[in-house]
Amino acid sequence: MSNLPLDVNKTYLVTGAAGFIGFYLSKKLLDQGCRVIGLDNMNEYYDVQLKHDRLDQLTPYDSFKFIKGDLADKTLIENLFKENVPDIVINLAAQAGVRYSIENPDAYMQSNVIGFYNILEACRHYPVDHLVYASSSSVYGANKKVPFEESDFVDHPVSLYASTKKSNELMAHTYSHLYDIPATGLRFFTVYGPMGRPDMAYFGFTDKYFAEEPIKIFNNGDFENDLYRDFTYIDDIVIGIERLLSTKPTGDVQHAVYNIGNNNPEKLMDFIFTLEKALSTALEENIEFEKVYEPIKPGDVPATYASTDLLQEAVGFKPQTSIEEGLTKFAKWYVEYYQKKNSVKA
Template sequence: MIDSKSDKNKVFFVTGAAGFIGYHLSKSLLEKGCKVIGLDNLNDYYDVSLKKTRLENLSIFESFEFIKGDISEKETVMGIFSKYRPHTVINLAAQAGVRYSLENPDAYIQSNLVGFYNVLEGCRNFPVEHLLYASSSSVYGTNKKVPFEETDMVDNPISLYAATKKSNELMANTYSHLYKIPSTGLRFFTVYGPLGRPDMAYFKFVDSYFSNREIQVFNNGDFNNDLYRDFTYIDDIIQGIELLIEKPPVDEKNTLHKVFNIGNNNPEKLMHFIEILERCLSNSLNREVVFKKSFEPIKPGDVPATYASIDLLQKNIKFKPDTSIENGLQKFTNWYCDYYNLK
């Protein structure tokens, strides 16, 4: 785990620092006394005011420095590496969203491919102790074998977003081999929690309730038990990242690159998840909440199931996410009602 005594003089470069995971990671590092350089372009893919709130929360730390810019701008990225000489880089900047990649593929190429290439070039020209980067459970595509293991074939992505994340893993592996950059890919599984992303289902469901709209339940509501997700609470994600920061890959079989699943290892059926969310929101509001629902077919690019094997994670850092969906969603609905002043 990050130790403020040994790490307070190290510089952590976090891309996507105003994003959901980037914010929570930056905040945790700053609370431990570390110096964090945050980069974000503050794009309007979702409500920018949430990103600004996150940055306001980070700005209270003297050891936080924010730079507004895009990782696809090579001059910006290289300037940060040259000026701050970061010890550790955590690349969390990316154009997110599976369905949006059908509408705006250019954004994914620029951020997820060109941007990640620029980060790799920064690590090559200004050597770092460890590069960690966000991959995604979406790389598993429609794999039938569950739980998903890091050794499974991931050669059939079904969305451009997934293809860019698989490409990131290949690019990192190549740079690690050629330039001896210790790097770790993080395959996140459906991350949720306070100050989360409004484009995620759990957030959209609560938004819809307060707007008196039906929630869209895809794959016709999971009645055949074939739609489920491995929901992972944000605090578990951050703890896993921080433990992995301290364990850069060693040179095994001529590679310095590893990939890990970070998931809850306890997938929930969609309708059960919705029932828990209704119950948690009812607790937050002190009144019964039942969502209006419309049932629709699964959307192009969506995968029917995600289920993480975390054996490799446990073996390497002795860590297993343990926040139950009930506790995690209760924390989210409590935050939501407080943040939007809804009672």
């Protein structure tokens, strides 16, 4: 591994730049003076206005260039590489969501498999210093051995989303082997925070509360054997990515995979109670969700728990933002954002 400072003279391509992680990473790079090309198809999987609001914070930077386009459009991707010659590529664009992959598998094959193939082909024909790409903790499937380590067996995914992410890791390894493309995969563990994805549970719970609707909790109401999740705050994710950008894999095959998680799984119910408390503080009133308990959904896993030893060894960093701190920041943002949005509507 070679761990070097971020090179501000490089051009960084961030796919999914209007997405949750893509936005925060792009902003961090721009704040440090880097040139960033942002690609996003601005699809309607969730509220497009939120994507536009993120993008509005990036467009004022002179060193930011935005291209609206789809990863699955091979000609567009090839022309993008030919015209902009990116040095480092961070592929965060993907069709996200475990449950949605059961309803709409085509979107996952187009974006996550064909789209990623197009990125790999572009990196092959227009060589880059480093390709960093999003994988997911979902590749661990229903593994019972915890914490999850990068060396664990991951050949039993339980959702199509997880299968596409596992295929990304295999494809990247192959291209690294055949064409000497330095590539690093990142297995993210339940990322949350302000300006996050509305399809994520914590965001959806908050939406439901303000819509005066009950929240659905898929744990059968079993508090003793509750679902566990390794919730990772967005700032920790971005620091991890930023440090890995200049940490290229070495060896015969220049491919590596890292967990980026909090290494501290929380019971889902504890997370919900902490969210209620954070919203109570933000609104200065007592908040309690109306709860409906249902069976676990197909594709969901009982627990996620990241070992972060490899990440710490490579870049000297371990995510550590507590859910109290992270959810307090989310609740404050949510209340301010939607109050402002509703006042504009009125």
